[in-house]
Amino acid sequence: MEHDINTPLPEDLPEVQQVYNLACPASPVHYQYDRVKTALTCSLGTLNLLNKAARDKARFFQASTSEIYGDPEVHPQTESYRGNVNTVGPRSCYDEGKRFAETLVTDFGVQHGLTTRIVRIFNTYGPRMHPDDGRVVSNFIVQALMGEDITIYGSGEQTRSFCFVDDLVEGFIRLMNTNDGIDGPVNIGNPQETTVNQLAEQILQMAGSRSRIVHHPLPVDDPRRRKPDISRALQQLNWSPQVPLQDGLARTIAYFMDEMSRSGRKSTNAFAS
Numbered sequence: 001m002e003h004d005i006n007t008p009l010p011e012d013l014p015e016v017q018q019v020y021n022l023a024c025p026a027s028p029v030h031y032q033y034d035r036v037k038t039a040l041t042c043s044l045g046t047l048n049l050l051n052k053a054a055r056d057k058a059r060f061f062q063a064s065t066s067e068i069y070g071d072p073e074v075h076p077q078t079e080s081y082r083g084n085v086n087t088v089g090p091r092s093c094y095d096e097g098k099r100f101a102e103t104l105v106t107d108f109g110v111q112h113g114l115t116t117r118i119v120r121i122f123n124t125y126g127p128r129m130h131p132d133d134g135r136v137v138s139n140f141i142v143q144a145l146m147g148e149d150i151t152i153y154g155s156g157e158q159t160r161s162f163c164f165v166d167d168l169v170e171g172f173i174r175l176m177n178t179n180d181g182i183d184g185p186v187n188i189g190n191p192q193e194t195t196v197n198q199l200a201e202q203i204l205q206m207a208g209s210r211s212r213i214v215h216h217p218l219p220v221d222d223p224r225r226r227k228p229d230i231s232r233a234l235q236q237l238n239w240s241p242q243v244p245l246q247d248g249l250a251r252t253i254a255y256f257m258d259e260m261s262r263s264g265r266k267s268t269n270a271f272a273s
């Protein structure tokens, strides 16, 4: 069904055993479009889904984010690091919203006797991303294939760690289904750290593109470094990412080339027919 989680779910839905809450505007362009709604989706929306889980005595899974670490002073980020987040900046509706959601899910679980799981997702990419939602991997690939300028915010020396979507989903399923006691949130991400400049160069080369790189001012509160410590996922779920960046990018570039030829958007890369 299609439903805005900010309104309560209908009472007559079939009973479920598990609730995965991934619903939230997720890219800066989307979550800053209506900041109040984003904050409410994390809070009220999450509560509406928790109520459904309580009615059905279902397990509850919350998609949290590395953004809860803000612009981190600890590197790599362990789950015990409490973060460095601005409460009143343009990213706060999302960062603080997701922090509050972690609190709500944890406390609701304790008060209602529910099993809850919280995953802190680090930048994830892969086929079926939306071409226009403003994430760095999809932005660079689309720009490279269209022969447009590659826009880097700031110097490009800020780092990110990119996880391929199949690895992430495997981590979700393990975390949700393990019956071993999981104590608190779990980082899921790929610890291979790369600068934004390196990512741009790699995509340009793999896409056979002649696009130029241009720099724009860094957005407010943009994190300078980001890399997950995944020891907890490794120990408790025996999970680690299997898809190297090169392979994941190849699959994602192939997807966007396919989509662009299907939709008639003109690719100018050297490999396009």
Ligand SMILES: NC(=O)c1ccc[n+]([C@@H]2O[C@H](COP(=O)([O-])OP(=O)(O)OC[C@H]3O[C@@H](n4cnc5c(N)ncnc54)[C@H](O)[C@@H]3O)[C@@H](O)[C@H]2O)c1
Residues within 6 Å of the ligand: 003, 004, 005, 006, 021, 022, 023, 024, 025, 026, 027, 041, 045, 063, 064, 065, 066, 120, 121, 122, 123, 124, 125
């Ligand atoms: N992709 C990443 O790198 C990443 C990183 C950290 C956290 N996350 C989290 O993972 C989840 C999924 O992200 P994604 O990358 O697949 O983004 P996405 O934009 O592809 O998916 C988010 C979905 O949530 C839906 N949604 C938003 N508000 C809603 C509402 N009020 N009611 C019902 N549905 C609503 C959107 O329609 C969309 O389908 C999000 O919660 C996001 O915060 C993603």
